[in-house]
Amino acid sequence: MAEGEVYICPMHRNVREAQAGKCAECGMDLLPEGTRFGMLRHMVKSPLMLIAMVVVMIGVMMFAMKLL
Numbered sequence: 672m673a674e675g676e677v678y679i680c681p682m683h684r685n686v687r688e689a690q691a692g693k694c695a696e697c698g699m700d701l702l703p704e705g706t707r708f709g710m711l712r713h714m715v716k717s718p719l720m721l722i723a724m725v726v727v728m729i730g731v732m733m734f735a736m737k738l739l
């Protein structure tokens with residue numbers, strides 16, 4: 672078990688619990704803090720994803736230039 676892990680409600684930023692459970696206000700499952708940005712962080716860390724994003728951006732730019 673990770674020490675210092677905090678569980679938060681996706682809907683209520685003020686709801687913070689030291690262990691998994693339900694939000695006292697809306698009853699949603701609490702998520703470990705960091706889950707929301709974990710995916711983004713993972714994407715930024717992945718070089719393949721960065722290359723894919725650059726390729727897509729260049730493609731969109733070239734497409735836009737053709738239209739002009």
Ligand SMILES: [Zn+2]
Pocket residue numbers: 680681682683686694695696697698699
């Ligand atoms: Zn809630």
